[in-house]
Amino acid sequence: MPERQFGEHLDTSSDSNGSRDPIGFSKNDVNISLPNPARIYDYGLGGDHNFASDREAFHKLLEVDPDARTVVRSNRAFLRRAVRFCLDQGITQFLDLGSGVPTVGNVHDAAHEMNPDARVVYVDNEPVAAAHTRRLLQDQPNTAIIQEDMRDPEAVLNAPETARLLDFSQPVGLMMAAVLHWVGDDVTELLARYRRELVPGSAVAISHLTDEDLPEQMRKVEAIFDETSTPVTYRPRSRASELFTGFDIVEPGAVYCSEWRAEPEETLAEPHRTKIWAAVGIKT
Structure with a gap:
């Protein structure tokens, strides 16, 4: 698996073999289907270290609080x-x-x-x-x-x-x-x-x-x-x-x-x- 560059969103849905990512965490360590506040916060700040579930959760927040990014x-x-x-x-x-x-x-x-x-x-x-x-x-x-x-x-x-x-x-x-x-x-x-x-x-x-x-x-x-x-x-x-x-x-x-x-x-x-x-x- 090639090393992921900063600026790319993390999305390992296509990689299900449980391999260890080059930056040091196993896919088995992270439930990517469950949003996590740290990664939601990262997405809200414009960061790239989040999964689709985190991005979906943040957009739900925007629906109830348009000031979420603020x-x-x-x-x-x-x-x-x-x-x-x-x-x-x-x-x-x-x-x-x-x-x-x-x-x-x-x-x-x-x-x-x-x-x-x-x-x-x-x-x-x-x-x-x-x-x-x-x-x-x-x-x-x-x-x-x-x-x-x-x-x-x-x-x-x-x-x-x-x-x-x-x-x-x-x-x-x-x-x-x-x-x-x-x-x-x-x-x-x-x-x-x-x-x-x-x-x-x-x-x-x-x-x-x-x-x-x-x-x-x-x-x-x-x-x-x-x-x-x-x-x-x-x-x-x-x-x-x-x-x-x-x-x-x-x-x-x-x-x-x-x-x-x-x-x-x-x-x-x-x-x-x-x-x-x-x-x-x-x-x-």
């Missing part, structure tokens, strides 16, 4: 701004949980624009996301991908890649962009475990889907994700103080992501159209 793009823009904020605070190492499929605006892209020596560890358990990230990072010595579930902090924190690249005696930027809404369980203990690893001066950046201003529309969105590999769980901005226990939330607080320290061209007249709130906190 949602994913606004979140990605927040992530870039949060990385830059961390660098301005002197943070030069990042742990990106639930990093998803590599596409426009990765953490290391944003970080290396300001500091080529910044170190980044990505974490994702989705085989396509991990395989493509691994390939993307082949020539990036200051970056790595761990194929683990972020809900298993011990596996993440004890991974060889984490030990090689991150020094937890120094501040770390913990990035959790558009990932906690895929965790249906109580996330407070999960956050507490990662928080214990961080020294004062570390930062955590969280963005999260909410249904608080558009409940009827978001119920339709929820129904679509119920048919994917990972259902969605909404949490309102009022939960921010709980999620940021042990951190001082910086200005402007928990706001829709297009409002968080956005450039003029990134702002929206109706910020709630992003359906994602965002905040950044500094550990005290």
